[in-house]
Amino acid sequence: MAQINKLGVIGAGQMGNGIAHVAALAGLDVVLNDVSADRLKSGMATINGNLTRQAAKKIISDEARGQALGHITLTDSLDGLADCDLVIETAIEKEDVKRKIFHDLCAVLKPEAVIASNTSSISITRLAACTDRPERFIGIHFMNPVPLMELVELIRGIATDDTTFESAKEFVRRLGKQVAVSEDFPAFIVNRILLPMINEAIYTLYEGVGNVEAIDAAMKLGAHHPMGPLELADFIGLDICLSIMQVLHEGLADSKYRPCPLLVKYVEAGWLGRKTQRGFYDYRGPKPVPTR
Ligand SMILES: NC(=O)c1ccc[n+]([C@@H]2O[C@H](COP(=O)([O-])OP(=O)(O)OC[C@H]3O[C@@H](n4cnc5c(N)ncnc54)[C@H](O)[C@@H]3O)[C@@H](O)[C@H]2O)c1
Numbered sequence: 001m002a003q004i005n006k007l008g009v010i011g012a013g014q015m016g017n018g019i020a021h022v023a024a025l026a027g028l029d030v031v032l033n034d035v036s037a038d039r040l041k042s043g044m045a046t047i048n049g050n051l052t053r054q055a056a057k058k059i060i061s062d063e064a065r066g067q068a069l070g071h072i073t074l075t076d077s078l079d080g081l082a083d084c085d086l087v088i089e090t091a092i093e094k095e096d097v098k099r100k101i102f103h104d105l106c107a108v109l110k111p112e113a114v115i116a117s118n119t120s121s122i123s124i125t126r127l128a129a130c131t132d133r134p135e136r137f138i139g140i141h142f143m144n145p146v147p148l149m150e151l152v153e154l155i156r157g158i159a160t161d162d163t164t165f166e167s168a169k170e171f172v173r174r175l176g177k178q179v180a181v182s183e184d185f186p187a188f189i190v191n192r193i194l195l196p197m198i199n200e201a202i203y204t205l206y207e208g209v210g211n212v213e214a215i216d217a218a219m220k221l222g223a224h225h226p227m228g229p230l231e232l233a234d235f236i237g238l239d240i241c242l243s244i245m246q247v248l249h250e251g252l253a254d255s256k257y258r259p260c261p262l263l264v265k266y267v268e269a270g271w272l273g274r275k276t277q278r279g280f281y282d283y284r285g286p287k288p289v290p291t292r
Helices: 014-025 037-056 062-071 095-108 124-129 162-174 190-206 212-222 229-236 238-252 261-268
Strands: 006-010 029-033 072-075 086-089 114-117 137-142 151-156 178-182
Touching (some): 014 037, 014 062, 014 137, 029 037, 037 072, 062 072, 086 095, 095 114, 095 124, 124 137, 137 162, 151 162, 162 178, 190 212, 190 261, 212 229, 238 261
Parallel strands (some): 006 086, 029 072, 086 114, 114 137, 151 178
Antiparallel strands (some): 137 151
16 A cells, blocks of 8 residues: 655645645645645645644644644645645646646656545546546545544545555545545535535525525524535535536436526626625625625
């Protein structure tokens, strides 16, 4: 079984910086990559802020915080990932973007390295097929926010070999997370169940059954969900929610997965949730205000 000591992470957004955070805390060397210098800077600032909060709450020591920060380096070029043992792609949920990344990555990455995607929904078998190493390609799907959520889904593509699967399992265990194994079907397990629920909440808003506050309060107080579905959609990112629904709709060819037109409209407006400060809530003031 290949030991993973050096990790590359492509994409320094909310998932990428979370993965870098937990891996560095577990003692791995991490190289964080993004096409945007601003995202690299803000990703590192988020990691620093989250580690500092964990230290202030005595979840980790000050020494562990300092060591974790020392394990992370930044690069704006895929060349910087060449000697990584495992590279996890966590760029935006667009298949053409991911394909281009894998094509460019394979040209520079050492041949024995494993490549993983953190995709929420896209076929691992299809992504693996556009690399030079489908047997060393796997889905490692973290949950958001990565430092807090215990679960990681592992998804084997049709060609993924046992060594890669065992290495990925050991890597997840080293991060202190639990594994759920999913077959390679659109959106895997968690999002296959969660996203249609969120989409239905958006239909409930669209049809005027309830307003934003009523829908979120109903599911928090009536179903004991820790967050309302619309609040959760803003947290995940409405562009990500739409992409997952599109993958479910196309991949399973069932109209029950049709993305709500209101979700499409919000994404077209660039109201993507917390990351753009506006979604089903407006986050620009002192407290979130519903936008409908
Ligand atoms: N948001 C969630 O709750 C969640 C949960 C699990 C998995 N995911 C998956 O993780 C991935 C990332 O989601 P996110 O929420 O972190 O998105 P995000 O928008 O916060 O971050 C994406 C990052 O990728 C970068 N990027 C875009 N193209 C790139 C390229 N060619 N090379 C390098 N970096 C590039 C962007 O600059 C951005 O910083 C998606 O595939 C998503 O489906 C998201």
